[in-house]
Amino acid sequence: MANKKIKVALVGNPNCGKTSLFNALTGLNQKVANFPGVTVDKKTGLCKLSDAKGNEIDAEIIDLPGTYSLYPKTMDEHVTFQLLCDPRNPLHPDITIVIADASNLKRSLFLCSQIIDLKTPVVLALNMMDLVKKKGLEINIPMLEKKLGIKVIAINAREKIGIDELKQAISEDLTAPRADFINIRAFAPEVVDLIKKTIHVNSDYVAFQIANNYELIPFFNANPSKKEIIKSFLDEHKFNSSHLQAAETLERYKILTDKVIKDVVIQKDAIQSKQFTTKLDSFLTHKIFGYIFFLLILFLIFQAVFAWSSLPMEWVQKGFQKLSEVTQTSLPAGFFNDLLVNGIFAGLSGIVVFIPQIAILFTFIAILEDTGYMARVSFIMDKLLRKFGLNGKSIIPLVSGVACAVPAIMSTRTIQSWKERTITILVTPLISCSARIPVYTLLISMVVPNRYVLYSINLQGLVLMGLYLIGFLTALLAAFLLSFVLKAKERGYYIMEMPVYRMPRWSNIGITIVEKVKIFLFDAGKIIIAISIILWFLASFGAGDRFKNIDQKYQRTEYTSTLSSQEIKRHIQAEKIAASYAGSFGRFIEPAIKPLGFDWKIGIALITSFAAREAFVGTMATIYSVGEEGSHESIKDKMIADINPQTMKPTYTLAVGYSLMIFYAFAMQCMSTLAVVYRETRSWKVPVLQFIFMGLLAYCASFAVYHLFK
Amino acid sequence: MDTMKVGQSATIISFTDEVMSLKLLEMGCVPGEVVTLERKAPLGDPIAISVAGYLLSLRIDEACTVIVSIHD
Numbered sequence: 001m002a003n004k005k006i007k008v009a010l011v012g013n014p015n016c017g018k019t020s021l022f023n024a025l026t027g028l029n030q031k032v033a034n035f036p037g038v039t040v041d042k043k044t045g046l047c048k049l050s051d052a053k054g055n056e057i058d059a060e061i062i063d064l065p066g067t068y069s070l071y072p073k074t075m076d077e078h079v080t081f082q083l084l085c086d087p088r089n090p091l092h093p094d095i096t097i098v099i100a101d102a103s104n105l106k107r108s109l110f111l112c113s114q115i116i117d118l119k120t121p122v123v124l125a126l127n128m129m130d131l132v133k134k135k136g137l138e139i140n141i142p143m144l145e146k147k148l149g150i151k152v153i154a155i156n157a158r159e160k161i162g163i164d165e166l167k168q169a170i171s172e173d174l175t176a177p178r179a180d181f182i183n184i185r186a187f188a189p190e191v192v193d194l195i196k197k198t199i200h201v202n203s204d205y206v207a208f209q210i211a212n213n214y215e216l217i218p219f220f221n222a223n224p225s226k227k228e229i230i231k232s233f234l235d236e237h238k239f240n241s242s243h244l245q246a247a248e249t250l251e252r253y254k255i256l257t258d259k260v261i262k263d264v265v266i267q268k269d270a271i272q273s274k275q276f277t278t279k280l281d282s283f284l285t286h287k288i289f290g291y292i293f294f295l296l297i298l299f300l301i302f303q304a305v306f307a308w309s310s311l312p313m314e315w316v317q318k319g320f321q322k323l324s325e326v327t328q329t330s331l332p333a334g335f336f337n338d339l340l341v342n343g344i345f346a347g348l349s350g351i352v353v354f355i356p357q358i359a360i361l362f363t364f365i366a367i368l369e370d371t372g373y374m375a376r377v378s379f380i381m382d383k384l385l386r387k388f389g390l391n392g393k394s395i396i397p398l399v400s401g402v403a404c405a406v407p408a409i410m411s412t413r414t415i416q417s418w419k420e421r422t423i424t425i426l427v428t429p430l431i432s433c434s435a436r437i438p439v440y441t442l443l444i445s446m447v448v449p450n451r452y453v454l455y456s457i458n459l460q461g462l463v464l465m466g467l468y469l470i471g472f473l474t475a476l477l478a479a480f481l482l483s484f485v486l487k488a489k490e491r492g493y494y495i496m497e498m499p500v501y502r503m504p505r506w507s508n509i510g511i512t513i514v515e516k517v518k519i520f521l522f523d524a525g526k527i528i529i530a531i532s533i534i535l536w537f538l539a540s541f542g543a544g545d546r547f548k549n550i551d552q553k554y555q556r557t558e559y560t561s562t563l564s565s566q567e568i569k570r571h572i573q574a575e576k577i578a579a580s581y582a583g584s585f586g587r588f589i590e591p592a593i594k595p596l597g598f599d600w601k602i603g604i605a606l607i608t609s610f611a612a613r614e615a616f617v618g619t620m621a622t623i624y625s626v627g628e629e630g631s632h633e634s635i636k637d638k639m640i641a642d643i644n645p646q647t648m649k650p651t652y653t654l655a656v657g658y659s660l661m662i663f664y665a666f667a668m669q670c671m672s673t674l675a676v677v678y679r680e681t682r683s684w685k686v687p688v689l690q691f692i693f694m695g696l697l698a699y700c701a702s703f704a705v706y707h708l709f710k
Numbered sequence: 711m712d713t714m715k716v717g718q719s720a721t722i723i724s725f726t727d728e729v730m731s732l733k734l735l736e737m738g739c740v741p742g743e744v745v746t747l748e749r750k751a752p753l754g755d756p757i758a759i760s761v762a763g764y765l766l767s768l769r770i771d772e773a774c775t776v777i778v779s780i781h782d
Contacts, residue, residue, distance in 0.1 A: 379758065
């Protein structure tokens with residue numbers, strides 16, 4: 001017999017330990033998808049239970065976004081509302097677990113009291129009982145159960161205490177709470193009655209919630225006539241949603257204060273004078289030490305993502321190189337061999353190589369979140385960054401962007417406001433990342449003289465620093481302008497709890513890293529593989545018989561007798577890339593990029609750079625047939641020696657060099673970043689917009705720079 | 711609320727912005743509740759208040775919408 005299946009929703013305030021509980025219940029059996037139609041991540045996990053008779057139950061645990069009330073204000077809260085208040089929703093839970101921070105009992109019970117009134121089975125998991133004790137308080141749990149009319153279980157999600165009791169509670173046949181917490185019908189009797197009749201719900205409070213947010217219920221969108229009836233009925237009865245919401249909230253808090261908290265919470269010891277959090281805050285949000293400490297943290301993150309990840313990244317690249325070599329020699333040469341090695345393996349390597357950076361950055365992000373320090377980062381940085389339309393927390397993606405935009409964009413998840421998060425995502429790729437370094441250094445070494453100005457400042461170093469500075473300032477300026485252009489989808493608040501400091505839990509951090517890596521590999525990875533196969537095709541095939549003709553040409557004795565096989569191979573590669581579709585495309589766009597000082601060869605590199613910006617160097621090596629083993633110096637020499645056939649002057653003048661550097665500083669030439677922006681915003685709108693706006697910016701800036709230095 | 715000094719306590723009286731008030735209400739800032747200004751960010755904004763046993767941070771322009779009676 002198949003196991004019984006139940007759906008369990010996990011609901012709670014932000015920072016109440018909901019993620020810890022979700023991890024404790026499901027371990028690594030977690031999946032991330034998205035709720036249909038919206039951009040909100042849906043985290044689900046499987047939990048095996050067995051009932052009193054020993055029958056197995058498969059419980060699907062749904063981790064709902066943290067919220068303070070059922071009234072939806074943000075996109076995340078829409079999801080919670082739709083799941084819990086619409087019995088027709090396919091994910092409507094059989095049981096709801098409300099997790100409460102026991103040290104913030106009143107605020108947590110507010111949400112719980114709303115869920116009780118929905119009249120579906122509820123269990124209250126009372127977390128952080130250790131903090132209650134520290135505050136010198138005690139909670140009378142049997143009394144709380146009696147007052148609320150539901151089962152209450154004390155747990156410690158971080159230490160995994162009370163989890164078995166909670167599992168047992170949800171495996172029993174729970175009945176819905178019998179008594180209403182507040183009499184909501186009294187607020188709007190006619191409206192409640194009408195909705196109950198129209199869509200057959202039996203809870204007064206569900207009816208009342210639906211009256212407030214009927215636009216979010218798919219049933220009404222499918223039955224416009226019924227929607228119209230509700231709408232005119234609400235108007236007729238002067239149903240004022242905001243007023244009623246406020247009245248309901250006040251009523252709930254009044255009952256909680258007068259009738260629940262008073263009898264449930266017992267003051268045992270005198271409150272300890274100064275709490276640990278208060279002491280730590282006076283240091284960490286101090287006007288000098290606070291910033292020094294934060295700067296040290298940023299420096300550490302930067303070092304880690306930049307330096308510590310370089311070794312594992314090298315292993316990944318070496319490993320794939322080895323794999324490619326073995327495959328290339330062991331499989332018969334031909335189309336599939338080439339596709340496998342240069343298309344698929346190259347793409348896979350380009351995906352796997354990001355894992356070290358993602359894992360390292362999220363180790364830090366998870367620690368900052370888990371300890372409660374992230375709220376302080378926001379607190380001390382908010383005023384500075386708000387001027388640019390950013391959030392205090394945007395500083396972390398902006399700084400990580402110096403290493404790589406991919407993990408940086410994934411880390412914007414901690415920013416709650418949609419607008420501030422979108423702006424951060426849009427401007428982060430303008431920060432010069434490590435993939436631009438090989439391009440910058442090659443071009444600088446070609447066109448900027450290696451001499452000193454003002455006795456001690458190296459000119460090449462100065463230009464490199466200038467490029468970083470331009471990237472950073474442009475990002476801020478773009479953010480500032482975007483803050484006027486972008487229309488907020490919802491009203492943004494800063495209002496946020498500053499949680500007490502806690503030690504991080506390594507298991508939570510481990511699960512976060514696994515989750516982020518999985519999201520990147522499977523969601524962004526698909527797109528990266530697809531694009532890299534297209535790029536491989538463009539660079540490996542040419543129209544008509546062009547490739548065959550090149551192969552035949554170098555079989556003639558005039559070449560075979562004078563050139564070594566290595567040299568022939570390089571010449572063939574160089575001619576083939578020029579004859580390829582990428583080469584044709586380079587020539588095709590030449591008129592468009594000519595005003596920037598670029599020729600068709602640079603045009604090819606602009607296309608191949610889409611795989612990763614540093615591919616510029618490799619492509620130049622192929623085009624100028626120095627071979628892949630060619631040193632930096634030999635590529636540089638060949639490029640310097642290149643003569644423009646029309647002007648008979650060197651191609652790479654100072655103006656072209658600067659123009660190209662600026663182009664690489666601004667243009668969105670990174671498929672991995674685009675793929676990850678798509679994954680994080682769950683739509684093509686933002687990445688396409690970003691591609692266009694950064695492309696236009698790069699074009700205009702390069703045009704200006706080229707003509708300035710020409 | 712924006713005129714409070716660090717260390718001062720006050721009682722919440724009412725709100726001037728309805729939408730903002732709904733958010734503050736559900737977080738436990740209900741009229742009659744006593745709040746204490748615990749600290750200000752180094753640049754004076756945002757501020758952190760303790761309310762209903764926890765620490766809440768909000769921007770000055772959000773705090774402006776809360777009318778309080780400051781205790782002596």
